Amino acid sequence: MQSPARPSICSFVASDAGEEFFGMERVWGHKMRRTSSGSLWRLGSRVLKSPSLWNFHLFSGVDFKRRRTLICAVKGDAEGAFKKTVEIDRMIDALKDANPRELEKLVVENILAFDEGFWIRLAARSDTCKSDDDKKDYEELAATVMTIVDCVVNKTREKIESSTDVLKGILRPVVEGVEEISWPPRDPEAINQMEVEIIQREKEGQLDEGFLSEVSAQLRQAKEDKDKPGLAAMLQKVLQLYAATILSKRSYAKKGNEVVKSEHFLETLIKAPEEQWNKLFLDGLTIGKGQVTPDELSAVIKKRIERTLIRTEGGSYQQRILIEYLKGIESRANEIMKLLQG
Structure with a gap:
C-alpha cells in the first residue's frame, strides 16, 4: 500500500550529500543496544536480542515501554495518532501478505515510511502476539525490511557519489585552476567545453535522474546560501545545456x-x-x-x-x-x- 502524504523515492534520491540523504541515513542508521537477557540475533553488522527483539533504543534512546504514549505525543492529538496507527497497520499487513518480490517493491516505493513510528508500531504488534511462531514472523519481517532499507541507503549513497563525480567532470573546464568561482568564466571557450562534456556524457547515459537530482539539490543549496551567485549561475547553466541537448535531439x-x-x-x-x-x-x-x-x-x-x-x-x-x-x-x-x- 502506498503511504499517503509521504515523499516518494525520487525525493529521497534527490537529496544532496549532507542534506536530506544523510539526514534520512541518520534516521535509518538505528543505534541498537544489547539487553541483559535473550539470545543474540544478527542483522548485518547489527546485533539484536531475541526474544526481546524490540527492547532496543532508537534515535535518542526512546524507550519502547513508553511507545503508546509517544505515538499520541507525536501527533499531539488522539485522532491524529489513531489515523497514523491505522495507516501503519495497513502497511504492516501489506508487507506480511506480500511475496518476496512484492515486499521489496513495497519497501522501495514507501522507503520514507520506515521511520520511528513504524518500528514502534511493529514492536507493539509483536508484543501482543500469543504464540512464538507469530513473534518469529514479525522478527523475520523486521529483518527483511531492514535489509532492503540498508540496500537502498547504500545504493543511493553510491549513486550520489557517482553523480557528484559526473558533475565535477562537467564543471572542470570552468573551475580548473580557478581560485574563486566567477560567472561568466574568464575563458569563453570553457562553456563550449562544458557543452561538449554534457553531450558526450548524455550519449553515455550518465545524465540520468540521479545526476539531475544532484545538480538540482546543489543549485537549491547555492541559492539558499545567497553568497555563491557564481556557483548558482554555473549550475543553472549545466541544466540549460542539458535541456538544450535533450530538446535538440x-x-x-x-x-x-x-x-x-x-x-x-x-x-x-x-x-x-x-x-x-x-x-x-x-x-x-x-x-x-x-x-x-x-x-x-x-x-x-x-x-x-x-x-x-x-x-x-x-x-x-x-x-x-x-x-x-x-x-x-x-x-x-x-x-x-x-x-x-x-
Whole structure:
C-alpha cells in the first residue's frame, strides 16, 4: 500500500550529500543496544536480542515501554495518532501478505515510511502476539525490511557519489585552476567545453535522474546560501545545456519538403545560449525584423511542452527541467514583446 502524504523515492534520491540523504541515513542508521537477557540475533553488522527483539533504543534512546504514549505525543492529538496507527497497520499487513518480490517493491516505493513510528508500531504488534511462531514472523519481517532499507541507503549513497563525480567532470573546464568561482568564466571557450562534456556524457547515459537530482539539490543549496551567485549561475547553466541537448535531439521543423518557420525558429532558440535570445527575438519575430508572429511562437512552444509531457516520466527531474527551459524561452519572448510594444 502506498503511504499517503509521504515523499516518494525520487525525493529521497534527490537529496544532496549532507542534506536530506544523510539526514534520512541518520534516521535509518538505528543505534541498537544489547539487553541483559535473550539470545543474540544478527542483522548485518547489527546485533539484536531475541526474544526481546524490540527492547532496543532508537534515535535518542526512546524507550519502547513508553511507545503508546509517544505515538499520541507525536501527533499531539488522539485522532491524529489513531489515523497514523491505522495507516501503519495497513502497511504492516501489506508487507506480511506480500511475496518476496512484492515486499521489496513495497519497501522501495514507501522507503520514507520506515521511520520511528513504524518500528514502534511493529514492536507493539509483536508484543501482543500469543504464540512464538507469530513473534518469529514479525522478527523475520523486521529483518527483511531492514535489509532492503540498508540496500537502498547504500545504493543511493553510491549513486550520489557517482553523480557528484559526473558533475565535477562537467564543471572542470570552468573551475580548473580557478581560485574563486566567477560567472561568466574568464575563458569563453570553457562553456563550449562544458557543452561538449554534457553531450558526450548524455550519449553515455550518465545524465540520468540521479545526476539531475544532484545538480538540482546543489543549485537549491547555492541559492539558499545567497553568497555563491557564481556557483548558482554555473549550475543553472549545466541544466540549460542539458535541456538544450535533450530538446535538440528531435526536430519538427520539416513537413515533407517544407520548413515550418515557427518550429525552426523555436529550435534555433533552444540550441542558442540564453545570452543570445534577445537578439534572436528581435531578428526572428514580426515585431522586429523577422517573419514569425508572437502567436505562432507561443503555439509551437505550447505544442513542444505537450510533446515533452507525453514523452517524459511524470514528476521526473528530466520533465521538470525541460518544461522550465521551454517556459523560460516563452517568458523571455513575452518580456521582449512587452518592451517593444510599450
